[in-house]
Amino acid sequence: MSTYSSRKEVPEHEKWDVSDIYSSLDEWREDVAVIEEMTVKLKEFDGKIEDGHSLYDFLSMQEKLSFHLSKVVVYARLQVDVDTRDKKAESILDEATQLSVKASTAVSFFRPFILSLDKSTLQEYISEVEGLTYFEDDLMDLFRYKPHVLSKEKEEVLTQLGEALSSPSKTFGMINNADIKFGLVTKDDGEKVELTRGMYEKLLKNEDRNKRKEAYHAYYKPYVELNNTIASTLSSAIKTNVTVSKMKNYPSALEKSLFADQVPKEVYDKLIEATKNHLAPYHRYQKIRKEMLGVDELRQYDLSIPLVKGVDKDIPYNEAYDLMLKALAPLGEEYVETLAEFKDKRYIDVRETPGKRSGAYNMGLYGVHPFVLLNHQDNLNSLFTLAHEMGHAMHSYLSAKHQPQITAGYTIFVAEVASTVNEVLLIHYLLNQSTDDKTRKYLVNDFIDKFKGTFFTQVMFANFEKDTHELAEAGKPLTAEVFNEVYEQLFREYNGPDMVFDEEVKYGWSRIPHFYRPFYVYKYATGFAAAIQLANGLLENKEGAKEAYLEFLQSGSSDYPLELLKKAGVDLTTSEPIEKALAFFTELVDEFEGK
Template identity: 70%
Template structure:
């Protein structure tokens, strides 16, 4: 696996081509200036939308400005993520963010204005100008928010506070990506090297328990040291959520988060309840893990080591890409060929380099194309990450190419479905095509671990979010001690008595960036359950399943997420999809136990 010391060493074909957004910084500057000018123009509509024509003109200008702003912001963000230590792209991003706050402030009058119109007047405007039909659904949807929109003055104040309110998240991001140093660990050759996140994901799977323990202790050390600082950023983020929910007259911060997707609170509560009711197979698996590894006691740093030895194989990026294309054949030729072209067109930034943002993501930019950030390590996990992110990228591509701009973006609630369908198709493909029995066992182990990470771990996180927000809503304190206690209690419940809990366990909450996007992680679990169902149907080769699924991928946000999923054959308002997924998990554990 290549170990690049700088971006210059990475081959061109494994780097993003950001020229697809802007050919030069001059063009970016020009668009930034144009957004700033249009932002001033948008302000002039405050108090001056008096008829159908002025409403239409405002909406067109607002959409055009928003589109250009997104390009400006995304370009700066993608540059900044390539090296979080480099102050130049960071400065571009800061300017884009600052302009975003001004744009938000300039348009903050609109929602209160719209809701001051009675529906009859609005409908008469829509009847007068053909172009307003394009905006009709969005305009009418706004009335759902009527009780949650504040006065014009208060909305302006909240917009002006945008940057301040996102400060806890930004601060944590800088601590986590730019400032944290994990110290040194010893390699197999006895050499002391600086630990990185990419390296940690490797070392925590090492056969040598001393190596795993050392990496684990080194990885958690900065989080333990910064425990109070990170607690203050998370506490501020949670209190911001709770305060905004109260100000906007939502029953709770959770219900505020669920409102836009029209997801009933029962869906969230059921997810936690049904998962905890079916926790026994997970505990059984932990026991199998302990026995297979021949341990007297199972600890957190034993949870990621593969249970089947000597099957580690190097999979280059090119090989991983081809395997992905082969495994996704059930999605049809058009899907596979479109995805093949993404690599040739350099939609990916593939390699880990110093200062690069950790992890992986897809960012779909309407009118341009998806951009996928990876930190590819030439192993099986990286293959799964690639397949996962390409699920998102293809969802972005289909929605952007089949929906107008207004409905092209899809809700986070359905986002994890496309990525996980791809993962399930990959694992089923590998299990079917692999002749090596040992590799089959390894893949089964991988499937179980992926299930554990995407379903059980995310539900555990979801319960942590719910509990901590409820504490804030009831006026309870939020500090490092509270977070540690809540996290440790839930972690113990999920992981059972087979595990011996190191002191580091309770600090696990402090390294999770998703907690700064409130009530986001539960969507991984609901998406996973839905995807398991869809993928198994696709593998049966039913043409109507493929047709329904492709329609789902092309639908963007043209309906509420639960409705889009119902049309694809999954009803998450009922506990069955969750129960069914957990039954499959139980079967996988039994199958693995029998081996």
Template identity: 60%
Template sequence: MKHYNSREEVALKEKWNLEDIYPSKEQWEEGVKKVSELTNQLKAYNGQIHNASDLYQYLCIDEEVSKTFTLVSAYARLGNDLDTRDPQSQELLNKAESLSFALSEAVSFFFPYLLSLPEETLKNYLKEEPKLAYFEKDLMEMYRYKKHVLSSEQEEIMSQMGQAMSAPNQIFRMINNADIKFGTITKEDGTKVELTRGMYTQIMRNGEREQRKEAYIAHYEPYIQLKNSIAATLSSAIKNNVTVSKIRHYPSALDKALFGDDVPRSVYEQLISTTKKHVGGLHEYAYVRKEILGVDELHMYDASVKLVEDVEQERSFDDAYATMLKALAPLGKDYIETLSSFKDQRYIDVRETPGKMSGAYNMGVYGVHPFVLLNHQDDINSLFTLAHEMGHAMHSHFSSNHQPFPTARYSIFVAEVASTVNEVLLIHHLLNEAEDVKMRKYLLNHFIEQFRGTFFTQVMFAEFEKITHERAENNEPLNADNFNEIYQQLFKEYNGDAYTLDEQVKYNWARIPHFYRPFYVYKYATGFASAIHIATALLTGDKQIQKNYLEFLKSGSSDYPLELLKKTGVDLASGEPIENALNYFGNLVTEFKQLEY
């Protein structure tokens, strides 16, 4: 595998082309100027929308500025992510962020204004100006919040309190990213070095057992030392959520979080209860791990180490792309031809280079095309990452090309469906192709681990959030001891008794940034289960299922997430997709356990 010391060493075909957004920085500056001018025009509408025509004109300008800002922001962010050290790209990003704040402030009056209108007035406006039909869904969706919106004076106070209310998240980010100093570990030559996150991940997967134990203790050391500060921060975040929910007249913080996607509380609660009924497969997998590792006691520092060694096969990016296209054949000719073109048209930035943003993501840019960032390593993990991100990219492509701007962006609730469908189809293809038993066992283990992290762990986190918020709503104390007690109990319930619980286990809540974005993580689990349901159906070769799934990809946010998923045959309200996913997991564990090489 080649290492790249600069972007100049990377082949042109493996670098995305930002000129597809703006051919030059000068034209980007023109976009910035346009956003500023249109922002001022929007601001002037404050108190000046008196009839249907005024409303339509405002909404047209709002859409125009939003489209332009999307281009300005994408150009700046994508450019910065190619080299986060570059001062010029940082300057562009700072300009884009300043524009965002100004735009947000300029339009802050509109939501309270709209909800101050009697519903009959808004309906009359829609009749008087036929062109308003284009914006009707968005307008009526905003109107759904009417009973949760306060008076204009109260809304202004809430707006002013926004920064203070977000303080717990900011404080945790600073603690976790800037101030945390991990303990030291021993290198092979006997010297001590400070542990980093990157080192920790590698050691947990590949290190010898004593080294893993040492790294595990060092990793948790600062979180335990700062337990009271972090607990106070998390407690404040939870209490803020509860307080805002009460002020806005929601039955609970959970109900407030579910309202936007129109998801019934029963879906959230059923996800948890169904998972806990079928958690036996995860318990069995822990015992399988313990047996394969040959340890008397299974600890959390044993939880990520590879169970199948020496099967890594180098795969070039071209080979990985070709393999992915073969695996996704059940999605049909149109899907495959479109996806194939993404590679040739330079929608993907492939290689890891100095200063480049780590990880991988897709950014759909409306009116242009998706941009996919990778740090491809020519290995099997990179193949899975490729399939995952291209699932997002195809979702963005289809939605942008079949939906108007207001409904083109899909909800976070369904965001992981398309990516995981691709991964399930890929794992199925690779398992069918695997002639070597050891490779088959490796692939099964890869998917089991993904299942464990994306489904079971996220459901456990979701229950932790539910319990802690309910305690706050009942005015019960929340501190480090309470968080420890809740987390440790949940860990035992989900993971079984194969693990010997070290002191560090109960402190895992202290390092989870998702807890500062309330009731978000459950969407990983529902998306994962939905994807397994869809992919399993696609593998039957039923053309109607294929057609229904492609229609889902084209739907953007044209309806609420649960309704969109019903197009694919997934009814999360029934609980069936969760049951099916858990049975699927059980079968994976059974085959993995029985395979011998």
């Protein structure tokens, strides 16, 4: 059974156990009081850090506060997510959020203070107090930002303008989530109803092409109507990013975004260049899609419908978990046994129930364990989601087990690697186990489409961000017409000659929230490519591959992401991982075509 009318019906062993964080709300409140007290004490350090001892006292207390605050916030978050209608849970999450803001404000003086010191003074403090070596890497990393920090007065002005500078993103969020009204679609009984996002995803996979076409036009209707308004918000967001980057002495907005992870601009450029040089297999797949669908013209609303029908079989949760464990055997007995225990120890909330947050996620909690939210539907898609999220969960678990608190968390740059490695191992296992051609073809098609969404589409988005920021940096206008032209040109280039382009295609940029978090989407593609190379090393039983990969999972943020991946065997400063991933895509298309 995969659908339940209430949470009470779900077996206990398929619900996560939040008592692993706090045994009761009273215990949670005790920690809230501890955080309140520490927040007051931390604020008192402002202007009073004068030597290594006071610096150590501040940093130790700040880390302790961070530990307690994470528990308080996650405990509240998990309870809201299993029932978003629960007012009591919402109330404690509000309380936790306000507490988090208060704590952040209390320590906001610290970064400017550290950057006001000479490096020699800080090194003197570290040599003074042995315990400061624990914080040394983080403190010294802050000094990388010194050339990009303005005067105290200017930094204060920028901080005060923070809310105003983020308004384009907030405005788009309100337009996209609250104000947009999609066009009408026809139900099976002939009644006209307003399209919703959930309906749109399903209708794009409908066998009836007229229904797909109707849904496509209804979905894009508000984006076409609001084209100038949304162009204004995105233009403002890009220009703000460009202006702040210039003010802070970065060579470009792109390099400002890459700075924290110490990623050279060449990594971004090589990703786009290598992908553009290997678009032919993707174009060939579009041609295959057109032929298999039997349409005279392949259009955008034909890109989501599965090409192999009647294979998606029922896979109960317990069977899915066992399949996943078998598929992950190349990671070794200890990995598989640990992951098997996650199910029995109730780290996972499995079932869809009324009011539960949609989708799936992993939330690692240092000092406790990972918590995984699913909405498992006993099908192939849910099996892949399970493998994906448990990849994240094992990354969180192993990093927390092997790293101190300060380096236990991993960066977004490497976040999708562990999840995608699991998916690649799973697809290979299922292909090896499949006994009929139809099932095999279905699996290959499913992974090709996954590759398309996680890699090609994200690189195209990254290309759009780079082009539009460069236009702003050159002082060129960013109007709706400019955005439409740039996006349509890229869409045509990436999707190839076998597509016929509806008028709506050029408005695609206007529906992407990620564009308000600039130069973020490329990490999906680099993570995906890195994961394919790592998974292939595991499958080929390459010497040292398993040990190097497990060490990567244990490393948290103990080094910069490119260095961690190099140690695991992937060098993203070269084109090799991208080219290997694209070669794998070519193999998938070849098999699907029957070559």
